[in-house]
Amino acid sequence: MTAAQFAKVHAQYNALDVPHSVVFPFLHGVDGDNVAQNTFFRAPLSGQPAPNYRGLTVVRADLPTPAQQAQMMKQHQQEQRRRNDCVMVETASFFTPPQNPGVNLRNFKIQAAKYATISDIVIYCPFGIHEGAVTLAKWFREAQETCWENRLERKLGGLRYNVFVVTEAFDAFEQFPHLIAIDRHGVPHDRVDFVDREREEMQRLTTATAIDDNVWLGCSADVPLIRANPNGFSICIECHDAADVPDSNKLQHASQFLDAYDSLPARSEGKGFDGDGPSDLVHLECSSVSGLTEEAQFAKAASDILNLCAWIKAQAQPPKAALTTSTQAAVPSKRLPHRVLLHCGDGYTETSILALAYLMYARGLSLPEAYLDLQERAKRSFFVYARDVAFLKKLEHSAPSNVDLMGPPSRALTPTPASVRAAQSAAAATKEATASHAWFTNPRFEGAFPSRILPFLYLGNLNHALNPAMLHALGITHVVSVGESALHPPAASAAAQAGRISVLDLKNVSDDGIDPLRSTMRVAVEYIESARRSGGKVLVHCRVGVSRSTTIVLAYVMAHLDMTLVESYLLVRSRRLSILIQPHLLFFWELRGWETFVASQKAKRQQALREHSAMTSDGQVAAIDCSLEAKKRAQPTLPPRQLTNKPVGASCGFAASQQQDDAFDLDVDIGQGAGSPYGFGVANVADRAFGSGSPSGIKADALRLNWGFLCREIAALNERYF
Incomplete structure (x- = not known):
């Protein structure tokens, strides 16, 4: 050969x-x-x-x-x-x-x-x-x-x-x-290293961003290198399980170091964040305070964390003109803000408790408000274990009206909204405020939101779907239930019947390696696309959120982002946070077939564009609507309300042949979101071959891996966690 x-x-x-x-x-x-x-x-x-x-x-x-x-x-x-x-x-x-x-x-x-x-x-x-x-x-x-x-x-x-x-x-x-995977010079060429790409996707998702004035949240990859500090961080606090919360002595020493640095001419002239190297940074370690079980541990840890939050706020947001009685020349009379980075290895787990505690303290928020503030306003993905919710509640209730800072008197805090709120009587809370956070007290809330895969697409479990108040708080308007119905409990059913939430209930789909998803895949993907076009947000769930629902999300991501199965898998895998996605073998086989189908759909539309261009007398290409609204299907498209009650499974999908279903055009704007997770857009995406959304620029045919090789790479990646 x-x-x-x-x-x-x-x-x-x-x-x-x-x-x-x-x-x-x-x-x-x-x-x-x-x-x-x-x-x-x-x-x-x-x-x-x-x-x-x-x-x-x-x-x-x-x-x-x-x-x-x-x-x-x-x-x-x-x-x-x-x-x-x-x-x-x-x-x-x-x-x-x-x-x-x-x-x-x-x-x-x-x-x-x-x-x-x-x-x-x-x-x-x-x-x-x-x-x-x-x-x-x-x-x-x-x-x-x-x-x-x-x-x-x-x-x-x-x-x-x-x-x-x-x-x-x-x-x-x-x-x-x-x-070619490796060229003649030994340089990787048109290949994806699964381990490296997974790490890159996680770092991209959790790259440092501000959650409050001069307080940033990120991953350890954001810590400044030897000669680079583009974000101008002055303080880096790493959270991990083996550390302790910094005590008063460490915080005092850090304050003294920063005071001495502020006295330097370049700083005292008010240049602020000048992007200097990290030699002048303060590095602290802090416990993730995860897994505490005893009440005595709660009290001490809560006190230490709140004291640290007060110190962070004093460093990040000092009074604009602070008077000092100190006679030390090293202490300036005007305080300069210091930018603080809270970071951990993955960027979303060990820092979550400290980040929520800081938002409660600095912004005067309740715990549910801090959750939503970090998720919605700050646009941060984070993960809290169910076992740690009790400690977070302790933090919320222990917020003191006055925290004694372990630094120079000039760094003492002025009263904040947090201290005022904490001093108020609990009886002042209104019934309306309590009702607005019913999602947090719902027994089905497990400490973490569903994973945000795309701005409008969430991946979660059954308990997420059965908490309609949480769906409303997150702006979720549509739910895709894959084999596990979200319509049975009264609250969820009432929300669907009232039209607040539209539910696509896919029945007769078990996670047993026997039931296929290919026949339901198309229905679900088109439903998600319809929700996106209407400005809605969608939660896709099964029981645990690792196999059936993940398969549906992968199918949609391939079409919406115009990416191959390999790159879609690594993106979704990283954005599921601490939950490891695990579609089984049969689902992966079907996803490979779906990848071929989406590629053929895009090629078909490109051929139609070329034919139309050839038929246009003036040579200009007119816009072609390739959606199902422009082409009559053999069966009428059901509106969302009818789709809600349409069972998909043995009765209406598996009996029909796959070839007959694939004969119809897919009602999805393929590539509409190409490049969006990576900060770039793809011009003329309809004219480009399938795979144009690849962040690495690798062509799709180079990432269409042999079945045995694909499975070997997945197995090797999973072995790092099992």
Whole structure:
């Protein structure tokens, strides 16, 4: 096989949209070795018959180093002697990866080996064809024959597969840039490192922004480097579990250092944040105060945190003209503000309690108000564990009317709205204020909001959906329930019936590795798009918010942002915060098919534009509306109220063929939000090929990964957390 032939075969493979029923439950690993797995998926205990499917697996055969060559020759000599002494010679066979006992819907680790047994194999070496590559090809051929004979013996059927060897060296592949992952100089090219991209996505989401005057919240990557301090931070406070809350001595020493720095001519002249390097920064560590359980711990930690909040406010927002009685020349008579950065490793977990405490203290807010202020006004994503809500309530109720600062008298705080509010009697709270925060006292509130994936799209769990007051507080107007209805409890049902919330209730979708989502995917995606066009906000949920609902969100993100599955997955994964998204194997297979469908939809619209341009007499392209409103569908589009009561599942989706459903145009403005999460726009997005929203600029066909390779990358990424 030449490089050109391989490129053609690879393109044909990428264009396939194979229904899940062709390869599942086979890919779940129902070989008969795991009785529980076979029983759950109703596969014969002797093993699932091999699918009538031909995949593609590429194997890179590197040339051995001299040391490896010597070792191989030694082993070859030993093997030859062993074969001479034996009557029976073993043949090559495919590796059978071990499975964990019990039922597993996410067998990503076994997919590369499993998928190879139903694939044509392509052997490639950067140096071209040589004896070693041919030998490796022969071994794979032997393994295929062994697998074929084993399946015949067990009456499992299946196809016979081929082994190809690429005859050309790396130079020939340079004509096909989308196939090159690393160029001739060893530089990565058109590839995504899953670990690096996940880290970049998290840093981009949590990059430092202001939550109050001169108080910023961010991740540890925002801490100034050796010679750069673009945000002009003076104080960096890192929150983590192993630290303690700074005591009065540390705060006093920090104040003295800042006073001395303020006395320098450059500062005393009022230049303010001049972007100096971090050598003059104050670095403090603070406990995340997470997981406290005892009342005694609550009291001390609350006192320490509030004292720190008072110190931060005094540093960030000193009185404009403060008089001092100090005789020390180092203490200026006019205080200058210091910009403070609160940061932690991920930018949204360990800093959450301190950030909320500071907003309560500095802005005079109640705890529910601080939640909404940080989420809505400051536009920060944050995560609070349910176990920490009790401590936050203690902080709210312990806010003193006067905090004794451990610094020079000139840094004492003037009365703030927070101190005035804390001094007031609890009886002064109005019934209206209490009712407005009913979401916070709702037993279903678990300490964290649903994850904001896009400005109008949230991903959460069932408890989020069953808290209509919280949905209202966040401005959420539409709900997509995937397999777990949000209409049953009286409050949620009443909100839907009153028209305050529109609910798309997708029924008969279990997270069991058996029920598909492809037939419901389109309905949900078009529903979300309709909500976006009307200016609404949407919550997509299932029971936990990691599999079914995540699959729907991924499908929408691919279309709205014009991004591939790989990049959409890494974006959504990072924005789900402390919840690890885990669509199972079958859903990922369907998402790969959906990616192909969205790409084909965009190509179809581009072809229509070209044809219309050719038919236009003056050569100008008129605007074409490719939505369903402009093209009559075979069945009428249901309004939101009817969609709300339309069950999608066994009764109205699975019975229809996927091909018939895909024949209709997708009612989504593909690429409407391309580039928006990354701060750039895509001009003429309708004229660009699918994948134009990629932050890395990598073409979509370069990120259409082989199934086995994709699963291997996901498994490696998940291993960092399990």
